[in-house]
Every structure is written in structure tokens, then in C-alpha cells.
Amino acid sequence: MxxxxxxxxxxxxxxxxxxxxxxxxxxxxxPDALFRMCHPFGxxxxxxxxxxxxxxxxxxxxxDLERQEFIRIAGFDADGALWVGSYGxxxxxWLASWLGIPATGRSAVMRFHEFYRIEGDTCxxxxxxxxxxxxxxxxxxxxxxxxLGRFLHxxxxxxxxxxxxxxxxxSEVSGRHVIDMLVGMTRHPSQGGPEVMELERxxxxxxx
Numbered sequence: 001m002x003x004x005x006x007x008x009x010x011x012x013x014x015x016x017x018x019x020x021x022x023x024x025x026x027x028x029x030x031p032d033a034l035f036r037m038c039h040p041f042g043x044x045x046x047x048x049x050x051x052x053x054x055x056x057x058x059x060x061x062x063x064d065l066e067r068q069e070f071i072r073i074a075g076f077d078a079d080g081a082l083w084v085g086s087y088g089x090x091x092x093x094w095l096a097s098w099l100g101i102p103a104t105g106r107s108a109v110m111r112f113h114e115f116y117r118i119e120g121d122t123c124x125x126x127x128x129x130x131x132x133x134x135x136x137x138x139x140x141x142x143x144x145x146x147x148l149g150r151f152l153h154x155x156x157x158x159x160x161x162x163x164x165x166x167x168x169x170x171s172e173v174s175g176r177h178v179i180d181m182l183v184g185m186t187r188h189p190s191q192g193g194p195e196v197m198e199l200e201r202x203x204x205x206x207x208x
Contacts, residue, residue, distance in 0.1 A: 003082060004074040004166045007118040011084045014123070018055070018067045026051065029123045036127045040099065050126070057099075062092030062108060071162035075171060084116045084123075087162070090130075094139075099132065101139050110135050111154060177202065
């Protein structure tokens with residue numbers, strides 16, 4: 001088993017515990033792991049603090065809470081740290097207010113992007129963003145300027161293979177593709193019109 005696949009295996013028990021909304025057993029997450037969460041949570045220390053201060057209130061608000069995972073990736077960052085990334089949505093029936101946002105009494109979904117740093121066979125750090133503004137929109141409690149575009153559900157990959165085994169060669173090509181796209185985008189507008197971004201290199205003709 002590669003280090004990347006081993007890192008995914010480290011987090012598998014914790015993901016399984018959260019999948020059905022039960023966060024009582026975050027196996028292989030260090031007791032003093034650092035949780036770096038989005039506003040208004042901030043930084044927390046330890047899995048117990050995460051469960052009691054963040055996960056449990058969400059579970060209380062969204063009855064029958066499910067953690068639905070669409071993509072799981074893993075790899076080393078530029079500093080040599082090994083991370084597992086997980087993307088999906090939390091879903092449930094919104095029956096109680098949460099973070100001051102009124103309940104809708106209807107089904108609700110909230111996207112998440114969560115990253116887990118692995119050392120040995122333990123998770124020692126978590127960095128996560130929960131799409132709280134998405135929940136506010138569903139509750140009709142949007143405090144900012146109107147969006148310029150229509151809000152739509154963000155789907156999983158068309159190929160439905162976001163949880164497939166790791167393939168180092170594919171990952172390297174995909175990573176390079178994304179970096180090249182970002183470099184191209186930085187050329188506009190200082191170096192010319194939209195053509196300098198070479199968008200046709202990076203996006204499918206039917207992209208919407």
C-alpha cells in the first residue's frame with residue numbers, strides 16, 4: 001500500500017463514523033489535533049472539542065444528518081506534509097436553528113471541504129470550510145449583496161469516480177493541468193484580452 005492510500009485508510013474509520021451523523025468515534029484523530037475551521041468557529045484543539053462545539057450542534061439542527069462524500073484525494077504538499085482531502089455535503093431535515101440561522105423545516109444541504117494532515121497512523125491537524133452562506137440562502141437569511149449568478153447544486157464528478165483508488169500518474173497530470181490553468185488566468189487582463197488565458201486548453205467545450 002502506498003503512503004497516499006495508507007493516509008486514506010487512516011481516515012476511513014473517522015469518515016465512516018461521521019457518515020451517518022455519529023461523531024462519537026473519531027478513530028485515529030489525535031486527542032490534541034488542531035482543528036482550523038471557518039468563521040465563526042475558528043481554531044479548536046482536540047476531537048472532543050470539534051464534536052461538542054461544531055458537529056453536535058449541526059447534528060441537532062439537521063435531523064437524520066448524513067455526511068455524503070463525493071471526492072477523496074490524498075497527497076503531499078510543498079512542505080512534504082501528507083494530507084487527505086474530502087469533499088461532499090452534509091444533508092438532513094433542518095428542524096432547529098443553527099448558528100442563529102432559522103430552521104426551514106425542510107431538507108437542507110451544506111457543502112464541505114475538509115483536509116486532514118496525517119503523521120504516521122494519526123491525523124494531527126484538520127483544515128475545513130463549511131458552506132454556511134449556502135445554508136443562509138436556503139433559509140432566506142442572506143445578508144450580503146445579491147449573487148450575480150444563479151445558485152445551483154454543485155454535483156460530483158460526471159464520471160462518479162471521486163472515491164476511486166489513487167493513481168499517481170493521473171494525479172500528477174491533473175495537478176499540473178490545474179496549475180497551468182491558474183497561471184494562464186493570471187495573465188488577464190495585464191497581458192491582454194481573454195485569449196491570453198488559453199481557456200480552450202483547460203475547459204471542455206460544453207463546460208457550463
